[in-house]
Amino acid sequence: MAPKSALDWDIKEHTLIKEAILGKYLHIWFTALSKNYPSIFYIDGFAGSGILQDTSGNIKEGSPLIALEETFFAFEKHNNTNFYLFFIEKNKESSNILQNTLEQKFNSLKEKYNFEEMNEKIKFKVRNIEFDSLVKSLKVFLEQLPQNELKNLPLFVFIDPFGLNIKFEWIEFFLKNFKSEIFINFISSGIIRNKKKLSSEKIKEIFGEYIDLNQINDYALEFKNQIKKKFPDSKVLIFPIKNSKNSTVYKLIHISKHHKAVEKMKEIMFNESIFSNSFGFSVNKQSYKEQFFLFDIGEEVFENAIKEKYPLNEKIIVENIYNSFTRSDEFIWPKKKIREYLLSLEKKGKIRYIKDLDEKKKRRKNTLPDSSIIEIIK
Ligand SMILES: C[S@@+](CC[C@H](N)C(=O)[O-])C[C@H]1O[C@@H](n2cnc3c(N)ncnc32)[C@H](O)[C@@H]1O
Incomplete structure (x- = not known):
């Protein structure tokens, strides 16, 4: 009023x-x-x-x-x-x-x-x-x-x-x-x-x-x-x-x-x-x-969206995932949130970390740098 x-x-x-x-x-x-x-x-x-x-x-x-x-x-x-x-x-x-x-x-x-x-x-x-x-x-x-x-x-x-x-x-x-x-x-x-x-x-x-x-x-x-x-x-x-x-x-x-x-x-x-x-x-x-x-529509929506964008068991560079979500106006998640969701899906065994593009680079706990390669497994 x-x-x-x-x-x-x-x-x-x-x-x-x-x-x-x-x-x-x-x-x-x-x-x-x-x-x-x-x-x-x-x-x-x-x-x-x-x-x-x-x-x-x-x-x-x-x-x-x-x-x-x-x-x-x-x-x-x-x-x-x-x-x-x-x-x-x-x-x-x-x-x-x-x-x-x-x-x-x-x-x-x-x-x-x-x-x-x-x-x-x-x-x-x-x-x-x-x-x-x-x-x-x-x-x-x-x-x-x-x-x-x-x-x-x-x-x-x-x-x-x-x-x-x-x-x-x-x-x-x-x-x-x-x-x-x-x-x-x-x-x-x-x-x-x-x-x-x-x-x-x-x-x-x-x-x-x-x-x-x-x-x-x-x-x-x-x-x-x-x-x-x-x-x-x-x-x-x-x-x-x-x-x-x-x-x-x-x-x-x-x-x-x-x-x-x-x-x-x-x-x-x-x-x-x-x-x-x-x-x-x-x-x-x-x-x-x-x-x-x-209001955030949440992880389940993210999981469905990522599965729609990328096929199962295919190598994906994480930077591509970050960019495609953060630049789109379909979803309001920033990079930080996407990373959080990806890490959570990994813990649930739905995503697998394969390696870094730079093979000498060691992954630190709870991180998912742009250069990581992952696959969706289920
Ligand atoms: C929600 S307040 C603005 C608050 C301000 N943007 C802020 O954040 O500090 C809305 C203001 O718009 C003015 N207002 C209402 N109708 C208007 C109109 N048609 N054109 C310009 N100002 C209007 C009201 O007098 C009121 O001061």
Whole structure:
């Protein structure tokens, strides 16, 4: 439910998970991209006030401040690059607070990093408009450019609405016109709750075409399929976040076009999901009764998938297995998890280690280097 005023909403654990993942990913993204591009862009479409506050008064930084901090980190390494950040917030009060909070944060980061002369290399703009209006004006702007000079410039878009406010055409626009990566907080439970009330127009708006919601079990998966139908070279990862009652609270969706982006996002998701796959964020343990976790479909699914990919009793170089799983958007496992599953299948006698490509190399306990050769035996 939307809050009544800008500072009215409580930080829930699921907000902190999103922030942590976004921050870790942007840390890598800004640094990697600023190495090779003269300008990089970031848009937070539902930016909030920059301040998150729980009922006990604990304050945490919202996504805009996290993003700003990561540009400073990247700028220290690559100070020829321009960083442009756009924060869109429809609530007037929130956008005013955000403007002030960002200015303060900017000054304190300048001090922290000791950047005296930055020559406006890091620029941010807060706009008090609806995200949809931004997309519309960007469209008009691009139509006026004879060639889209921005097409090859990297852009990261974060879409974090409270409910069902998502339009397929936004995704299409960004994927078509920029070198974009998009991170979405997809509240599929909102669709489930409102299934009967959703007009066919609204369904079209979300999925790009009308679909019969009664025929669909997994709305995020349907959303992914629609994206892949129009953009076959895109990689769409869906990370289901569940609560202790095993119901899905929301799904984080990451859209990119590069296998490195896919691999990094998977690593971050799993690294943040500690304590046997639960997210371990608790500012104040008593106030967070719920433990959220990244839902992993598990070893049995891995076993079936590997048997589908590779025949029995055939030599396989482990690097090929790692790559084919970690680069695909069909599965969310990072390399660490694949290794864990392979070792477990070996213990169960389903996989046999044959040797290393380098025959002189001795295998250490509980390891499975890329150069290992294995076979599936049953
Ligand atoms: C979930 S909060 C954002 C939290 C923020 N991303 C963070 O992590 O700190 C959603 C924000 O979107 C704003 N909002 C709602 N509808 C919007 C729209 N159509 N366009 C832009 N902002 C909107 C709300 O006022 C609210 O501040």
